[in-house]
Amino acid sequence: MIISPPTKSSPSVAFDEDTNIFKIEGMSTLVNAVEFYDSAIGWINTNEMLLKGSVAFHFHLPYFNSASMKGILMLMQRIKKGIDNDYTWSISWNVEDDDEFLLDAAESFEDMLGVSIHLIRT
Amino acid sequence: MIDNALRYYGKIDEGGIVDFVDLLSGVLYRNLGPRKDIRKMCSFAIELLDNGMRYSIDSRVSFTWTIEKDRLTFELENQASESDALRLQNHARELHVMDDAQRKVAFQEQINCDQLGVKGGAGLGLLQILRKGALSIDIQIHKQTDQTFVCVSRIHTPLQKTEKPLV
Numbered sequence: 001m002i003i004s005p006p007t008k009s010s011p012s013v014a015f016d017e018d019t020n021i022f023k024i025e026g027m028s029t030l031v032n033a034v035e036f037y038d039s040a041i042g043w044i045n046t047n048e049m050l051l052k053g054s055v056a057f058h059f060h061l062p063y064f065n066s067a068s069m070k071g072i073l074m075l076m077q078r079i080k081k082g083i084d085n086d087y088t089w090s091i092s093w094n095v096e097d098d099d100e101f102l103l104d105a106a107e108s109f110e111d112m113l114g115v116s117i118h119l120i121r122t
Numbered sequence: 123m124i125d126n127a128l129r130y131y132g133k134i135d136e137g138g139i140v141d142f143v144d145l146l147s148g149v150l151y152r153n154l155g156p157r158k159d160i161r162k163m164c165s166f167a168i169e170l171l172d173n174g175m176r177y178s179i180d181s182r183v184s185f186t187w188t189i190e191k192d193r194l195t196f197e198l199e200n201q202a203s204e205s206d207a208l209r210l211q212n213h214a215r216e217l218h219v220m221d222d223a224q225r226k227v228a229f230q231e232q233i234n235c236d237q238l239g240v241k242g243g244a245g246l247g248l249l250q251i252l253r254k255g256a257l258s259i260d261i262q263i264h265k266q267t268d269q270t271f272v273c274v275s276r277i278h279t280p281l282q283k284t285e286k287p288l289v
Contacts, residue, residue: 009136029139029168031176063143063164065172066246070233101161104254112230 003043004036011061013040017050022057024075028064037071041078052087058120060094062102069105073112080115092118126153126189134183139171146187153189154281162254163194166277169247170198176241177206179270189281193257196277206241207263207271213245214261214275217252225253251277 006012011026022044030036044051057079064072082089093109095102098121110117126149130142143164150160167187174183178200186197202210220228232245248259260276 008140029136065168066250099161100158
């Protein structure tokens with residue numbers, strides 16, 4: 001199920017009901033980044049019943065601006081709320097080539113959320 | 123001695139920033155070889171261009187990168203309103219007097235702040251650039267006869283040699 005299709009400057013947001021993977025993938029250089037990620041949060045709020053099982057939230061964002069970083073944090077805070085409510089949700093973060101920018105971002109999110117983020121190294 | 127340089131003048135939008143990132147990452151890879159900090163250097167360009175896109179009053183910027191032996195420099199020039207220009211200058215001054223610990227606290231406060239800037243900015247761009255290792259951010263503003271300001275933002279970042287080539 002595509003929640004938001006990708007554009008040149010925004011990632012795709014999709015939930016696969018067969019694999020229970022909620023994936024955010026692509027570039028994120030949006031002007032209205034907070035609004036964009038807020039709509040993904042809105043989708044989760046509306047469709048929470050679909051996400052009662054074990055859901056992996058997978059972030060694969062090769063580049064993002066700092067406004068997007070704020071939006072991504074808001075989305076992760078919503079995921080944390082689910083985890084705090086005993087949902088078996090997890091967060092994974094794609095890191096290409098052991099890249100510093102992506103590793104630092106994962107560390108910052110982990111630090112701010114207090115939730116473990118699984119790194120997927122590609 | 124300059125190894126590589128590019129100057130762009132024209133309109134900028136979200137998609138244009140992606141074009142720059144594609145070009146810059148390719149140029150850095152070819153000039154410096156594979157290394158772990160290429161995305162970090164590109165992220166500095168993203169933040170500068172993002173500022174230009176938000177605050178340029180005619181949607182145009184002049185953007186330059188220069189790769190020298192041990193240093194990468196980005197320069198962004200755009201025309202802005204007086205209030206935006208003065209806010210940029212004051213923000214940079216505040217960040218310069220902070221140490222690393224203060225910048226970390228400021229970052230966490232700002233990213234968790236409910237309010238965005240009037241033009242949708244998160245107020246994190248320059249802070250992130252300094253936190254992630256830029257040597258300096260130099261901001262100059264110049265008043266024009268039409269009461270607008272020209273803002274020039276210049277960032278220097280060191281190009282440390284990698285310990286061993288990444289394969």
